[in-house]
Amino acid sequence: MTRGTPAQGKKGRGSSHIICRRCGSHSLRKKSGECSHCGFGSSAKITNHAWTKKYVNNKRKTEKNKKKERAKKNKK
Numbered sequence: 001m002t003r004g005t006p007a008q009g010k011k012g013r014g015s016s017h018i019i020c021r022r023c024g025s026h027s028l029r030k031k032s033g034e035c036s037h038c039g040f041g042s043s044a045k046i047t048n049h050a051w052t053k054k055y056v057n058n059k060r061k062t063e064k065n066k067k068k069e070r071a072k073k074n075k076k
C-alpha cells in the first residue's frame with residue numbers, strides 16, 4: 001500500500017501513543033513504553049534539547065520563562 005489516499009483508511013484504528021505520566025505529552029508509545037518527548041522508559045534523565053523549545057518574541061519558551069509569565073499574570 002502506498003502512503004496516499006488508500007492508506008488514510010488505516011488511520012481510525014486506535015492510538016499508537018498514550019499520555020506520558022512523566023511529561024504529560026501524548027508521546028508515550030504503547031508498544032515499546034518509551035516516550036518520544038521526554039525519554040521516559042528509555043532514560044532516567046528527562047530528554048532536553050535547545051531545539052525543542054519555541055522562540056516567542058525572541059525569547060525561548062522554557063519552563064522557567066513560562067513560570068515567570070504565569071507569575072506576572074497572577075500579579076495583575
Ligand SMILES: [Zn+2]
Pocket residue numbers: 020021022023024025027028035036037038039040
Ligand atoms: Zn514523556
